[in-house]
Amino acid sequence: MSKIPLQLKFLLFLFVFVAFWYENGISQSLDPRDEADVILSQYQEAKSDRKKLDLISQLVRVIHYSDSAQKYYPEAIRLARLVGDAELEAQNLNRLGVYYRNMNLQEDALKLYEEALTISRNANIPVQIGHSLNNIGQIFFYQDQFEESLKYYREAETKFLEIADKEGLAYNYNGMSLVLAAIGNFEQALITINKAINIREESGNERQLTVSKFNRAGIFMSMGDYTNAEPDIINLYDYGMINDKIRAINALEKLVELKLKTTNYSQAIAYAKEAMMLHKEKPYSESMIEIYHMMYNYYFYRGNLSESKKYLDILEKEKDILNVEKTKNYLAGLTIKKQKDEIAGLYREKVLMEINNRFKMYLLLALFLFAFAMFIALSIYYRSYFREKKNLSHLQDKQKQIEQQASELDRLNMVKDKIFSILAHDLKAPLDSLWGMVKLIDEENLSQSEFEEYLPIISQNLGNNSMLLENLLIWSRSQMKGMHVQLSRLNLNKLVDENIRFLLSSGYYKGQLMENYVAADIEVEADKNMIDIVFRNLLTNALKFTREGDQIIVDTKESDNVYTVCVSDQGTGISEEGLKKLFGKDFHSTSGTHQEKGTGLGLILTKELVQKNKGEIWAESTLGMGSTFCFTLPKL
Template sequence: MPLNHPNKTASLAAWIILSCFLGIYHTAFGQSNKAQELYQQYLQTKDLRQKLTIVSDLAWEVHLSDSSRKYYEEAIELAKLLENPELHAQNLNRLGIAYRNIELQEESLKMYEEALKVAKSSGNHKEEAFALNNIAQIHYYQESYEDAMAYYEEAKDIFLKINNLDGLGYTYTGMSVVQTKIKNYQEALALINQAIEIREKLADVRQIFISKMNRGRIYQQMGDLELAERDLSQFMEYSLENDKRGAIYVLGELGNVYFKKKNLRKAEEVAAKAIEINEEIPASEAMITAYGLLYQIANFKGDTDAAKQYLDKLDEARQTFTEEKTKLYLSGIMVRKQREEIASLNREKELMEANQRFKSYVLYALLLMAFSFFLAFSVYYRSFKREKASSKMLKTKQEEIEAQTAELDKLNQEKDKIFSILAHDLKAPMDSLWAMVNLLNEQNLTKEEFEAYLPILSQSIGNNSILLENVLVWSRSQMNGIHAEISSCNLYALVESNINFFKTSQFYKGQNLQNFIPKNLEVEADRNMLDIVFRNLLTNALKFTDNGDMISISAEDSGRFYTISIADQGTGIPEANLEKLFGNQFFSTRGTHREKGSGLGLLLSKELIQKNKGDIWVESQMGYGSTFSFTLPKS
């Protein structure tokens, strides 16, 4: 089985010419920032002469994309309008290259010939020579090698005349490819050596290695495998560092050289390297060579199993290459069809414009007649529109007033509730404290009586301390004055601190408080807000449990969150009351020792948890206790 796909040699040669003449792989890739900058300038520039320069540069930056053709066409039209033959010829040449990239050789040739005509008429010898080079390439692709050489010779004479070494280097490279194709190897070597000499003078490292790779292919076809290996290896080393797309093609060529030298290990290594690069930069053509090489090696070794596997891979690569070529062909057909449609539309447009001029005269007369009617209708319509707008505005204002009234009613209800709390729940213990102080002053209270009243008074004041804190925080929240300061927080330490606090408080009735939170568990939350939440939920659990009942605090990993649960063995909550706990209204019931509550603690806890990007809920069954759970983001 042959190593190469039938179109492989031509494709690689095309890649060589394209790389040499354009140097596009390092300009089209990795220049997105420059392209974006040019695009912004293109959008903002109003001056046509500046716009012509910018759109020409932008088209070249995105040369390998489909959008480049649009920018080239715009640049060509602007160059015509501004009578700039230099950029006119340059963009025609480049648009031709864009068509050639999608295998529209006829369209490409038209652009090159027009570029040649413009360059000659304006005396632009540089663009004239490049147009000749481009035309020569088309003839090479069409296997018209004599014509290709004739155009290259003409381009060479011009570059020599104007002393343009860069263009001359491209010309010698193209001529070398043609001479190689027609097996004039000595002539091909002489030409490529001249190209290398020019590139070394210009210190153009990339083109030096490309020319050496081209020379290596000549040596390979001449049968000089040692020199072929030398040049192809040098290009491979350079391209692995600077241009992996070039490397993937040359690896197959180098593998063929190693195979012919019976160095199977090296051949397998470079084929494997090509397959590895293909994972990053797919190139089905190169895979045809790589798997074809591996198939031949397996056959040579008599490894039929491996040969069958590589043959399957080779068939897959060929299928992929065929599909890609088909897509490219269809894309070319679509572009050609679009151009034909545009030309047809332009012809139709000219006919329509002539017809439109006639219609315009008739239309002017009709418009004059309609204008007076329009004036009358406009007066009526404006009046109607103003009346409708006024009606709509009044309705909107009414809706706003109704919404504000409802909001004020709600705020008044909340204000009344707060005043009620302040008037009753806060005032009562203060009255008790005042009365006790008076009794002490009047010496009407014995030490034993004082010590008996002291726990009751302490519990009442403790209740009011938490209640007052809840009222203040809730009030700030309602006025949008509280914001979460998120930081990493040790949950175990926070829970332990609250347990220690409640064990010495009057809320404690001898319950069994257990902290099952892992000691190193960290969450992302506002520590102060979280402290208030734990205080409220533990107060609630202590309120509805008795001596010996267990209250446990635990945490469960829930993916991106931790679920924190406070479970008690208390009285439980009736099902009818569950939905009221976290509603918009204050709701409270008495505890096991007839303790009162404001209903504010759970409502505040819900708001604070939501400000910390969590959710809160409750599960309960009468007689079996309750579990309050909430989520917090992980640290």
């Protein structure tokens, strides 16, 4: 099977994700809470296991797509096994698998689907056999195992046809069409999705019909048939405006893409603005990030830098920090692929050079036999010599380029190792503690008073982790050359006040006195976000190494060209050996007065951010007498 292009694969994945999320009813048009409360009350009053099983199975069907449903599934499965109801056992296993699938726990979901399939086959329950096969096929589709996925969908189709289950067939054809589209069989994909649409038109289920039509739009988009795709996307938009604004935003995302591809730019801009208005009412970042990105590209490539920057700023605020590990692996993969291509090119050139050398040898032999041939051979030789010299120079340039790429790959691997080290040693323990706490609460082994005693510790650990993650992600982005200074005029006094107020409610605060002596009129031109992080790291360090009642002062000094900002504390201080290690390339840290953990990453990042803003940073300290961290910023 030929490899699917990355763009097509991404487009299909996006449609699959949205469609299945939508189809599984993440947003219900009717609020199920009242019905769920009634069923839960009846379940709690039920006496027999049979009655409890029927009620709890009914309850999880009503609240299936909410997080609260997850805790009821194990009990439903246990009761089904207790009373010997294989159908409800398989059904609840399948539904729990859908929950895990929606949480992106695909391997866990697959195990539950396979268990449900085994139970259904042993008890000969055709409906659950079909749904289990459908679900397994869907997981294999997510994992890009398209042939395996299609095999399970075909088997499920056969089962649903045997029992004339139209609802099951509609789900089956819906999923199967996406697999067929993914392998490039668009004609068969359209035939299949139209079968699902016909069934759902007969049943009158508007929501599921809208889902299937949106899937068909995805297939048309993959084929470049935007004319037929548009009505199905608008159908989702109309439905979403009435029932679910998130779906309307998602439809607007595809309409923006469609209009840009068909060069109807004014309509694309109008759709984007409508999506932005809906986003204020019903936030949906996944689609809005794509819309902002498309609009940024549109204005950028047309030279409208002010509009492109506006959308870029919105995009940066909207999207989460990029997954550093995926980005790094992607870059490393590109580097390795490029190296392989270049090595193959060098090998081909080497073969050509060997052929050329053999050819020269034949000419040299001919020189000894024929004088005229000698003249010709010498001419060829000199021409070949200069060509070979040029090739050699080219090869050397290629070699240097490969060495540079290898060096960059080594650097990326070092960044990866440092990130893994931080994640393994400084993030895992607090999260394990939190998981243990949640497990104790879930099992009702932790009293209210014990929970309240542990709560400040958990809060502090999570606060530490939050600061560590923020520093880690920003530092990682700087290592990937993804940070750019965005200069703006900012008031230092106001920035210091904002950070002091923020840290007074953090896990680092222990009752210290934090004073802002920065003059109210001092303004500089710098990157606000970067300098904000600098202040937060320096003040956090001061809080870590001071005790209750200690004073922490932020002050400035003015010289000819710069302002010098200093953060002073009355804390534990730093030894001479410790001072030498600050701001270095290696991570180094010590525990705070409450044994707060650190990585040293904050000061490394702080140094990089100050330098990016054309400043310098240093520290002065005496062990046991407190510390002063100072940095400079250019005057306006």
